[in-house]
Amino acid sequence: MSRIMAGRQIAIIAGGTGSAKLVRGLASIIPQERLVVIGNVGDNFQLYGLQVCPDLDTIMYLLAGILDRKRGWGVKRETFNMLKTLRKYGVEAWFRLGDRDLATHLYRTWLMALGLTLSEVTRRLAEALHVKARIIPATNSPLQTYIKTAEAGAVHLQEFWVKMKAKPRVLGVEYRGASKAKPAPGVVQAIEKAEAVIIPPANPVTSIGPTLAIPAVKEALKQAEGVVVAVSPLTGGKPFSGPAGKLMKGLGMKVSTLTIAQLYQEFLSLLAVDRADARFKRQIEALGVECLVTSTRMSSLKDEKRLAGEILNAAGIRL
């Protein structure tokens, strides 16, 4: 694998909860200042008139040290009084917005109404929370993930996952707005010039798919000067958590780590796979992608640090 030392920064193409685990590992062994996190925006949506950005916020709270580790989303020691009050008013409150979290959405919505872009607002929020890494939304253009279902037609990803509990039959996915979306300022440069680009374990359909559907982002990954390394979110033909399996099946994909390698093969240098998937090593390498077989389960900070260390080492990154 080429080990071009083009810069000191490490770009991360992130989703939500799975990505947060590896990012926590990375941030605990290298200075946050070296990380540029390019966040998924496909799951952003409007709720009660507020602009909610679940994946961007998960990464921001994590890097600020205030993520609720057990839930994997939201702020720790959260309370939900606002939601309880909304329910009293008869409002259907299917999406859990905590009281502390609410301030983020409120402030973001306010700043955007004043004319700031999503990336400007993201930067302002992160700086206020003393986050040292850079967090950039993949795009400031409108881009939303819709799941095409048999029973309910096309529904926004959040509605499918949270409100409908992923029950409807999946027929397909639409990344609305993606083909016309422009990467947010800094995204292309961060990917192309990074010492390495890391794709942490994340749902390929809903967390990484929307970002890759932005043509200029995909192109930047192909042009990346550093190595591009991903961690499979699957083990033994199943996701560690979440609806990735159901969504992949609905899109006609085989739920397999080999599919992850195929999805990313045009820009991927190395894929880390779980020991349970060791048998795919030769097939992955036949795609021109190096394969690191290791334990990819992250159940503790120790696991996260170990896996992050292995990834950096495989990418030739000096600590």
Ligand code: GDP
């Ligand atoms: P969602 O939960 O599917 O909506 O999507 P996210 O992209 O936010 O993150 C969850 C993804 O990360 C899922 O596809 C999981 O299988 C994967 N994941 C969660 N925990 C782990 C882990 O400990 N190790 C690995 N390799 N993947 C994980």
